[in-house]
Amino acid sequence: MGMLKIKEEELAFCLKEIASGNEEILEQFYIDYGRVILTLILTIVKTRESAEEVLQDVMPSIVTHNKDKPFLNASAWLFKVIQNLSKKKAMEDSAMKTEPLSENKELTSGENISESVEGSVDQIEALKCLDPMEQQCVLMRIFCHMKLPQVAELLGLPYNQVRSKYNYAVKKLKKYYQEGGGLT
Amino acid sequence: MKRTEVAEMLSNDIxxxxxxxxxxxVLQAVRSKKQEDPEADESVPESHNTSTVRLTKYLFAAMLLLLAISIPIIVVLSTNNKISEVIDNSQTFNTFSKVSDDAEKSEQERSLVSEGSKRTLDTIKMKKxxxxxxxxxxxxxxLENLLTSYSKQNDVYEDSEYIYNFxxxxxxxxxxxxxPDYSPANIYTADKEYIAQKSEEIIKDIFPAMLEQEMIIEGSEDSLPAWFVTVCKKNDDLSLEQITLSYDGTGTLLRVNITQEPDSIGKISSSEAxxxxxxxxxxxKYNVPEFDDDSVEIYVNVKEISDKLMYIVFVNDIPSNTYCVTLVDPDTGNVTMLEA
Structure with a gap:
């Protein structure tokens, strides 16, 4: 079972090795961080199937990265990759179900896709009590060891809003687990 | 239930x-990458124990780092130069101009004067x-570990209590x-009134233009930071400036974040810029290394140039820490490259 919590130095080392073609590290990385990455993706895309597709797209992004470029802020870089690919997939899924996207619609416009596409964490009961943004705040803070201002920057939200969402989310999770939600 | 316990239970679920x-x-991609780069073969660990290999690499990297740090220190000490001079010079090397040669010393001096004048006002304010x-x-x-938005081009000051990131x-x-080891006790002695008063003093001293703005104070005893104070102001250039101060339960200031996001100042919006x-x-023509859209960070601000408001856009490629700065005319969309 993986370690789940992402350590910045180790992550940077792994990404560099993967970008250099180290298959063994790739497999270890996948075991260590795959579940957290998949959970993060599930906060943005709607279905498990789509999330697995995105997960398989995240890995080539690392492999094809220029190995000579250092990863100075590895967790932020990785989250950006996850976020961009997930949003793209969410938009594609959404477009397939509804009308086609207008020509001017751009993924980088800063539009909050999560607001238009309901996130779904279908296997983690605890996270179901949180909205997609709260899920992302919790995962990035707890598992990626990001500071809340950095989370705010990456999510494109005001800092105080992220802080409120995070505190509120932790309270909800506390309530959930105290009521025995984690026991099966 | 503590937050660490919540995190633990969530970890179990995930x-x-x-x-x-x-x-x-993916496997094919990584194999073909290895084939493209024969040197990568050497980096493949012989042992199956990945942790041991990682540890060895870390130790080797740490030794190299120590060696790299110790050489300049020995050189500096032997020539009786003051360390502060070295630090000043290193700051110059971090600027865009990338002055890299002793032969260009005069250039460095000019750069220092320019840098100094740029931040004179804030330095005086801070010293006061x-x-x-x-x-x-x-x-x-x-600095990367301590600060939330540090880049090598930033100027960072410090005293015994706080670090100031420009x-x-x-x-x-x-x-x-x-x-970094500061660990506030689990004591909650500061009330809302005290936090309001303290924040007002800080804002009055450092951000006087924000003094008239409404102060939003939020607190939660079971969290760290315990208190958050937010002040927002719409500037004349239409940018929205926000200051957030965070405190622990005793009212000790932990962090201040200042953000500024511009609205549209002409026919062209900031996102279009x-x-x-x-x-x-x-x-x-700019010879800028290829940017990876996935990893790029962008900041946009508004600046007055020759009596005209312009967008100033900073693009930072995180992995390579490469910066580009442009000016964008909000009416015509004309882009002028300042730094690349």
Whole structure:
């Protein structure tokens, strides 16, 4: 079972090795961080199937990265990759179900896709009590060891809003687990 | 229930997710990458114990780092130069101009004068408030860990209590405690009134223009930071400036974050200015290394140039720490490259 919590130095080392073609590290990385990455993706895309597709797209992004470029802020870089690919997939899924996207619609416009596409964490009961943004705040803070201002920057939200969402989310999770939600 | 316990239980839940196998496409990609680069073969560990290999690599890297640090220190000590001079010079090397040669010493001096004048106002203000502050002697890695938005081009000052982070424009963007081991006791002695009073004093001293604005104070005893104070102001240039101060339960200031986001100042919106900038910097004439859209960070601000408001756009490629700065005319969309 993986370690789940992402350590910045180790992550940077792994990404560099993967970008250099180290298959063994790739497999270890996948075991260590795959579940957290998949959970993060599930906060943005709607279905498990789509999330697995995105997960398989995240890995080539690392492999094809220029190995000579250092990863100075590895967790932020990785989250950006996850976020961009997930949003793209969410938009594609959404477009397939509804009308086609207008020509001017751009993924980088800063539009909050999560607001238009309901996130779904279908296997983690605890996270179901949180909205997609709260899920992302919790995962990035707890598992990626990001500071809340950095989370705010990456999510494109005001800092105080992220802080409120995070505190509120932790309270909800506390309530959930105290009521025995984690026991099966 | 503590937060760590919540995190632990959530970890257990996430551990139960079924992970699909790595696709053949990914494995093929990594194999072809290895074939492209024969040197990568040497980096493949012989042992199957990945942790041991990682540890060895870390130790080797640490030794190299120690060696790299010790050589300049020995050189500096042997020539009786003051360390502060070295720090000043190193700051110069971090500027865009990338002065890299002793033969260009006069260029360095000019650059220092220019840098100095850029931040004179803020430095005086800080000295008035905080006493003697000096350029930080901390390493880039230490500063990256302590600050939320540090880049090598930033100017960072510190005193015994706080670190002051100035962005490339010379604007104070963050203050944080100068003690990474600071661990506030689980004591809640500061009430809302005390926090309001203290925040008002800080804002009055450092951000007087924000003094008239409404102060939003939020607190939660079971969290750290315990208190958050937010002040927002719409500037004349239409940018929205926000200052957030955080305190522990005793009312000790932990961190101040200053953000500024511009609205539209002409026919072209700030997001359109970003799009035009990204298009411009990809032109071959600038010889800018290829940017990876996935990893790029963009900041946009408003600046008055010859009595006209312009967008100033900073593009930072995180992995390579490469910066580009452009000016975008809000009416015509004309992009002028300032730094690349």
């Amino acid at each position: 551990s139960c997710i079924k992970l699909p196998p790595i696709s053949d496409k 408030l905080c006493g003697d502050v000096a350029l930080s002697a901390k390493s880039d890695q230490e 962005n490339i424009q010379g604007k104070l963007i963050e203050i944080c405690r100068n003690n 970003i799009r035009l900038t990204l298009k411009e910097i990809r032109m071959p």
